[in-house]
Amino acid sequence: MFDRISYLFLFFALLAEIIGTIGGFGSSVFFVPLSSFFFDFQTVLGLTAIFHLSSNISKMALFRKGLDKKLLLYIGVPSVLFVILGGILSNYLDSYILKIILAVFLIAFSLLFLIKKELVIQPEPKQSITGGALSGFTAGLLGTGGAIRGITMAAFNLEKTVFIATSAAIDFAIDFTRTIVYFKNGFIHQHDLIYVPFLFVIGLIGTYIGKYILQFIPQERFKQTSLVLILLIGVVMIIQIAIN
Template sequence: MEIDKTLWFLLLTLLAEIIGTIGGFGSSVFFVPFANIFFDFHTVLGITAVFHLSSNLSKIYLFRKGLDKKLILQIGIPSVLFVIIGGFLSKFFESQILEIALGIFLIALSLLFLIKDKLVIPAKFKQTVIGGALSGFSAGLIGTGGAIRGLTMAAFNLEKSVFVATSAAIDMMIDLSRTIVYFSNGYITKEILIYIPFLFIIGFVGSWIGQRILKHISQDYFKRISLFLILLIGLFSLFQSLK
């Protein structure tokens, strides 16, 4: 990739990491559409999994006081199981159709929770398992499940440090699983190895900047920001897939 395109890619990656930290659901929801500009779809899946390992390690360290072990298990275990299934199925599905469906889904549900701002889903076992399974399957199939998990956790009305730390820990479990699957599928190629040191630095710096910004955002605004960003992700994904 040319030097100017590489710089744009790294700058957009930093932006995705900062916004993903502020929104609480991780950077892949923005990183995947950005990376699609520079790489083919399967390479994007591979580089997303690698980048997220550093991104999530940074968030777990910076927001470690907010970790919720119960939610990590209830959302994380079904996420890991279904990311493996989605990762294997990614070889057989047409990505455009999946991206259109995801965009519509995110737009509809984020609008629902923005309009019905008092609507809160109790964080019970059934709801957490379903949210985890959907986010894991989406992450494996099209590279990003953070928006679905973010939507689930926003509906639970979690405190922002709990939201970010727990989401990152679950994402870490997902990424370790799908990295193995993507490597076996041949998605992690020599072409992307050169970016790994830069992606690890960006993962920490972007998470740190996002943490500093979050300190100045109230809990109510945090939830609305998360839902608004998910709405933008849905619109952007739909636009990219239809273009």
């Protein structure tokens, strides 16, 4: 059984979880592009949804005091609604062009907020709902919407525990919903379920390590760290697209 497991893939999963916890937007933004080197796109979607369920339970437990119920409502509800739409369309649309669009979007917007450091978007309903809808839709369609939600929430200049706890709670609702959609799409294959217990443990360990590292990052540097990681995600996606 163990000879069919890629330990390099599991190492990348752990790295993605640690970085995703530090950045506050979840592991999928690194997990999806890295996993695409090992599996077909549909399998990546299925594994990502399952992996995220365990990692977000860990984050909600470790950062539960920071949960912002208002943002959870404004960002979370449209995220769940649009992840269903994205998950259904993932069975029909060409993901290649959409990956390019997402990568360019991440690079452009992260650079905007890195350069314009004084630019802060207020967490008003309109901005929150728009960011949540985009995040959910891309999560369902491409397997990763956390970076868009990360951009939205980083722009709100939130305290880091609020950022991580709220993002994890929203992500959990998204992952629970899209797991059902992906299962109906046939993206969750029986021969790939061998990775599920490993990914569950990695989700717990990676979150804990990320939380430990996070205590050494001052609040004023947290937003910048998140945006730099999002920029790197966009670059990784462009490199992956170019290689393929």
